[in-house]
Amino acid sequence: xxxxxxxxxxxxxxEIEAIQLxxxxxxxxxxDRNVPFYHKRLAQAGVTADKIKTxxxxxxxxxxxxxxxxxxxxxxxFAVDRKKIVRIHASSGTTGKxxxxxxxxxxxxxxxxxxxxxxxxxxxxxxxxxxxxxGYGLFTGALGLHYGLEKIGATVVPSSSGNTEKxxxxxxxxxxxxxxxxxxxxxxxxxxxRDIGIDPRTLNVRLGLFGSEGCTVELREKIEQAWNLFAxxxxxxxxxMGPGVSGECRERCGMHFAEDHFLPEIINPETGEVLPRGEQxxxxxxxxxxxxxxxxxxxxxxxxxxHYDTCACGRTHARMEKPTGRSDDMLKIKGVNVxxxxxxxxxxxxxxxxxxxxxxxxxxxxxxxxxxxxEVTDAALLDHFGELEKLQKLVHHKLQTVLGLDAKINLxxxxxxxxxxxxxxxxxxxxxx
Amino acid sequence: xxxxQISIFIExxxxxxxxxxxxIAQNGxxxxxxxxxxxxxxxxxxxxxDDPERLETILRENSIxxxxxxxxxVCIANKPGGxxxxxxxxxDIQIEYMYTYIxxxxxxxxxxxxxxxxxxxxxxxxxAGYHGPKM
Numbered sequence: 001x002x003x004x005x006x007x008x009x010x011x012x013x014x015e016i017e018a019i020q021l022x023x024x025x026x027x028x029x030x031x032d033r034n035v036p037f038y039h040k041r042l043a044q045a046g047v048t049a050d051k052i053k054t055x056x057x058x059x060x061x062x063x064x065x066x067x068x069x070x071x072x073x074x075x076x077x078f079a080v081d082r083k084k085i086v087r088i089h090a091s092s093g094t095t096g097k098x099x100x101x102x103x104x105x106x107x108x109x110x111x112x113x114x115x116x117x118x119x120x121x122x123x124x125x126x127x128x129x130x131x132x133x134x135g136y137g138l139f140t141g142a143l144g145l146h147y148g149l150e151k152i153g154a155t156v157v158p159s160s161s162g163n164t165e166k167x168x169x170x171x172x173x174x175x176x177x178x179x180x181x182x183x184x185x186x187x188x189x190x191x192x193x194r195d196i197g198i199d200p201r202t203l204n205v206r207l208g209l210f211g212s213e214g215c216t217v218e219l220r221e222k223i224e225q226a227w228n229l230f231a232x233x234x235x236x237x238x239x240x241m242g243p244g245v246s247g248e249c250r251e252r253c254g255m256h257f258a259e260d261h262f263l264p265e266i267i268n269p270e271t272g273e274v275l276p277r278g279e280q281x282x283x284x285x286x287x288x289x290x291x292x293x294x295x296x297x298x299x300x301x302x303x304x305x306x307h308y309d310t311c312a313c314g315r316t317h318a319r320m321e322k323p324t325g326r327s328d329d330m331l332k333i334k335g336v337n338v339x340x341x342x343x344x345x346x347x348x349x350x351x352x353x354x355x356x357x358x359x360x361x362x363x364x365x366x367x368x369x370x371x372x373x374x375e376v377t378d379a380a381l382l383d384h385f386g387e388l389e390k391l392q393k394l395v396h397h398k399l400q401t402v403l404g405l406d407a408k409i410n411l412x413x414x415x416x417x418x419x420x421x422x423x424x425x426x427x428x429x430x431x432x433x
Numbered sequence: 434x435x436x437x438q439i440s441i442f443i444e445x446x447x448x449x450x451x452x453x454x455x456x457i458a459q460n461g462x463x464x465x466x467x468x469x470x471x472x473x474x475x476x477x478x479x480x481x482x483d484d485p486e487r488l489e490t491i492l493r494e495n496s497i498x499x500x501x502x503x504x505x506x507v508c509i510a511n512k513p514g515g516x517x518x519x520x521x522x523x524x525d526i527q528i529e530y531m532y533t534y535i536x537x538x539x540x541x542x543x544x545x546x547x548x549x550x551x552x553x554x555x556x557x558x559x560x561a562g563y564h565g566p567k568m
Contacts, residue, residue, distance in 0.1 A: 379500035382440035382477055383547075384529055385470055392474075411475045413444045415496040 004120040004152060005113070008260060009315045013308065016316060017055055020263050023288040024058060025049045031294055034079040037072055038296065058265065059274050063284065063297045066099060069239060074100040077293050085292055090138045091238040091337065098138070101238050102292040108147065110289055111241050114258040115148020118247025121256060121313070122232035123207050126153030129174050133181035133189070134212065135161040140242025141212050145180045148244065154178070161185065164192045171203050178207040182335045183215035183223060183231070187366045190226035201228040209234060211243055213335045214322060216432065219366050233322060239298060240285055246320050251312045254319025261289045264318060265297070266306055269327035280305040282327045283320065301328045331427065333361060334368045336405055340427055343372070346398045352378045352391055358417045358425070363432040371408040372399070375417060434555050434565035436506040437485040438545065441478040442498040445471060453478065453497060460491050466545060468532040479532070481506070481545065503551055506565045507558060508541040515542060522557050526550055541566065 003009050011019075029049035031038035041062050042048070051057065069077055078085065086105050090098035103111065124130065130149050134142035136158060149156050157174060159167055161181075167189060170176065179186055186208055190200040208223060208231040220231045234247035235255050245262055246255035257264055262285050266275045269282040283300045302323035310316050331338045340359060347353045356375035361368060372395060381387045392409040399407045417425070443449055450469075457464065457480075466481040482488050485501050492499040509515040516533075527549040534543050543566050548554050 376442045376475075376498050379440075379498050382442055382498065382500045383502055385477055388442075388475065388477075389472065411442070411444070413442060413449075413496065414498055416444070 002120045002123065002125060003314075004117045009117060009121075009256075009317060011260075011316055013310075013316055016259050019260050020288060021052070021055050023260075024055065024263060024286065025052045027286070027288055027294055027296070028052060028061070031079060031296060035077060035294075037068070037077055041296075055263075056274075058263070058286065058297065061286075061296050063272065063299050064295050065299050066239065066301075069099050069101075069293075070097060073097050075102065077295070078102050079294055080104055080291055088138075089140045089143075089238050089242065091140075099239060101140075101241075104291040107241075107290055107292045110261060111144060111244055112147040112151045114241065114244030114261055115144055116151040117258060118234050118244060118256070119145070119148055119154070119209060120152055121247060121249040121315070122209055122234070123230060123250055124149065124152060124154055124178055124209065128154040128178045128207070129157060129176045129204075130154045130178040130180060130209075131157040131159050131167065131171060131174075131176045133159055133161050133167060133179065133185060140236070140238040142180075144236070144242035144244055145209065145211075149180075164189055165196060168193050168196065168198060168203075171205060172198065175204045177204050178209060179205050179227075179229070180209045180211075182213045183208075183210045183219055184213065184334070184367045186210060186223050186231075187219065187226065190223070191365070200226055203227070205229050208232065211235065213332055218432070222366060235320065235323075237300060239293075239295065240287055240300070241290065245285065249311060249313040249315060253311065254307050254321055256311065256315050256317045256319050259317040261287070263288055264306055264320065266304070267299075269299075269301075269303070277308055278305065280324075283323070301326050301330065303327055329427075331359075331361065331429070333370050333403075333405060336403060338403055338405070342402060343399065344426070346402050347372070347374075347395065350391075350395060350398070352381060353395065356414070356417070359427045360430070361428070362430045368431060369408070370405055371410055373410045373412045373417060375414045376411050377414045434505055434507060434558065434563070435503050435551060436481060436545075436565065438502050438504045438547075439480050439482060439485045439488055439492075440500050440502060441480070441492065443469070443471075443476040443478050445473065445475050450478070453492075456491065456495055456497070457482070457488065460488070462488050462491075466532070466534050466543075468545070470530070479545075502547065505544075505546040505548060505551065505554055505558070507544050507546065507563050508566050509544055509563070511535070511540050511542040516544065519544070519558070519563065522561055523548065523554055526554050 032042050045062050047060050084104050085102040087103040090100045136142040193200045206229050208229050211234045232248040236243040236245040246257045248255050265284045266281040275281045283302045283304050284297050287295050303325045304323045305321045307319045347357045353374050358373040360371040395409045462482050468479045470477050529547040531546045
């Protein structure tokens with residue numbers, strides 16, 4: 001059993017909670033002094049650091065939402081001078097503006113540490129050659145894993161996403177032993193390998209560090225069989241830091257939080273009240289040590305459950321189950337966060353489409369399929385055949401520009417879209433979970 | 434020579450064509466000429482019928498998208514070179530699509546043409562001695 005920081009990871013719960021309380025009090029004081037947004041919020045709620053006597057006093061602190069980050073775009077929630085920020089990341093936004101986060105040198109250090117812990121918990125060591133097949137860029141996935149894996153001494157191959165045949169060549173030539181990717185891409189690589197006459201099981205890949213999208217047990221088994229590897233999941237989001245918030249150990253009975261850096265809670269998403277331990281609800285996370293953009297009680301919108309008993313691996317840090325859904329309408333399509341409102345704003349702006357559309361999601365070969373059905377109501381389009389094809393191309397192009405996703409555009413007859421109590425049902429999600 | 438054609442949007446799925454033609458049959462409308470253009474996901478059914486206006490109304494009531502357009506209906510000699518002679522006359526006129534059929538009376542072949550300048554085309558064809566079929 002490998003640990004990156006055994007003493008911290010197996011610390012008695014009482015000690016973890018003592019550290020959390022001390023850091024929470026410091027955090028409240030820190031954001032009160034350095035972030036005008038929080039100064040105002042905390043004053044309205046009547047919360048000051050010295051009023052936090054126990055961890056449960058956190059319930060008096062107001063929640064932070066994605067909208068709060070967006071409303072203060074780009075740097076409004078930063079707690080340090082921009083000069084102290086050494087890295088910017090961002091995630092896709094709902095209205096064209098991304099959600100921006102900034103890291104100080106210390107934040108990058110903490111981030112690497114959190115990722116180092118989860119990769120070692122998953123079984124990675126300094127002997128590993130790890131190929132990172134996440135897209136490098138503004139998204140946190142690739143660079144987050146990159147620095148964490150370097151920290152444990154692994155050999156990192158930053159091959160990024162795409163060009164699958166070359167990925168396979170590198171795996172073969174370098175003897176890649178661990179793979180970082182989305183689960184669906186891992187499966188896809190194995191299929192491409194077979195197509196070009198390489199049995200993935202003959203490659204040296206023994207460990208999968210998967211994230212950025214959910215993974216069904218069925219898909220995990222398929223991937224493990226296809227590659228003869230051990231698959232693990234990890235969880236994170238750019239607002240909180242990126243990957244590194246939580247990750248699975250070899251027991252695979254939940255993802256261990258880095259609880260000395262993140263304080264998780266489960267709330268009822270409708271009422272906002274904190275739920276008793278062990279109940280399922282929306283995950284809310286407070287970043288205990290972040291300097292650049294610390295967040296108090298950030299609503300992740302992910303629905304999960306937390307277990308606090310000591311894991312068979314020896315770790316005492318709490319474990320979250322794989323999220324079973326969302327408390328908002330956000331869709332994760334091919335690993336990309338998409339709100340139906342983003343799609344709607346594109347389609348509404350095309351006069352021949354208007355409100356006559358439907359989003360259809362499915363699963364094919366363990367990958368998401370993304371289709372848009374459009375009712376053809378404009379009879380003028382029928383005169384020239386090319387007009388209909390032009391419309392298909394236009395919709396495809398606009399969605400590709402806004403979402404970065406390829407959608408299959410189907411033209412359907414009017415009134416064929418499923419309607420619910422007179423109202424069109426906009427999203428049909430037939431994906432296998 | 435100018436006749437009305439009705440264009441109907443057809444989703445490319447099993448049974449859809451028979452659903453639409455069934456509606457036409459049940460309303461006692463006879464299809465004189467038919468053409469289907471298709472891609473992998475949808476098609477356009479083009480028909481010449483007895484009463485296009487009535488059919489358009491019926492289709493709209495059944496939530497089927499349809500539109501009426503004026504097209505040219507021209508008889509040509511049913512022998513080699515018959516089509517070429519006609520097309521030469523219209524060389525500078527944009528032809529969107531065309532389809533042919535054999536008329537019910539006699540040996541003439543008939544051609545349906547969708548062009549960008551109907552009146553000009555009719556004038557030229559009439560001058561050259563072309564005529565439309567008896568519908």
